Amino acid sequence: GQQLNQSPQSMFIQEGEDVSMNCTSSSIFNTWLWYKQDPGEGPVLLIALYKAGELTSNGRLTAQFGITRKDSFLNISASIPSDVGIYFCAGQGSGYSTLTFGKGTMLLVSP
Amino acid sequence: ETGVTQTPRHLVMGMTNKKSLKCEQHLGHNAMYWYKQSAKKPLELMFVYSLEERVENNSVPSRFSPECPNSSHLFLHLHTLQPEDSALYLCASSQDASLRTDTQYFGPGTRLTVL
Numbered sequence: 448g449q450q451l452n453q454s455p456q457s458m459f460i461q462e463g464e465d466v467s468m469n470c471t472s473s474s475i476f477n478t479w480l481w482y483k484q485d486p487g488e489g490p491v492l493l494i495a496l497y498k499a500g501e502l503t504s505n506g507r508l509t510a511q512f513g514i515t516r517k518d519s520f521l522n523i524s525a526s527i528p529s530d531v532g533i534y535f536c537a538g539q540g541s542g543y544s545t546l547t548f549g550k551g552t553m554l555l556v557s558p
Numbered sequence: 559e560t561g562v563t564q565t566p567r568h569l570v571m572g573m574t575n576k577k578s579l580k581c582e583q584h585l586g587h588n589a590m591y592w593y594k595q596s597a598k599k600p601l602e603l604m605f606v607y608s609l610e611e612r613v614e615n616n617s618v619p620s621r622f623s624p625e626c627p628n629s630s631h632l633f634l635h636l637h638t639l640q641p642e643d644s645a646l647y648l649c650a651s652s653q654d655a656s657l658r659t660d661t662q663y664f665g666p667g668t669r670l671t672v673l
Binding site for chain 2: 451495
C-alpha cells in the first residue's frame, strides 16, 4: 500500500525559531493535508492543499504541495510554546478513504 | 455542540467485556470514519461509511463491529478484545468521501485500555 515518509520524527527548538518538516511518498497524491494533534485530543486540520505547486498559509504556518505531487512541506515561523504537539501529514488519492498518514513529527518548543 | 464528538473519552475493559464507542458529527457531513492510533504508528483506517453504507473495511478483526444508523452517528461495538487493541480510537467525518477535495475532521478520540 501507499506509505508516507515524514521527517524529522521530532524537533526540539527555542521559542522564536522557524521550523520545517516534510513528507515524501512513492505514490502520487491528489491532496495533501497537514494536521496537528495535541495530547489527548484528535488531529486538527491546519492546511489543505489541492493543486500541485500550491502554496498556502494559515497565520504563521505555510505549506506547499510539491510539483511532483509526491511531497509536501510545512513551515512554522517564529515558533511559540503553544506550537508544541505532533504534526501529521496526510495524502489523499482518488476514490474513497485513501487518506494515508505519516508517522508524525513531534515538536517541542522551549520558552 | 460543534464538530465531531466522541464518547466515552476513556474506557478500560476486560477481554470478555462488550462495550461500544459512540461518535456524533454536527457538521452535516455524509461520510464517517473509524481510525486506530497506536504509539509510534501511523493512523490506521478501520472503516468508512458514506451515506450510512459501509464502503471500506480494511481487514479489521470481527471483534470490532461498526454501526452507522444515520449520517450523524457512528458506533464501534467491541467484543472479546485483546490487550494489543489498546489504542486511541478516532472518529472522523467529511462532506463526501468521493470528492477529490474532501477533507476529514476528527473527534477527540476514545482512549481504550484492554486488560
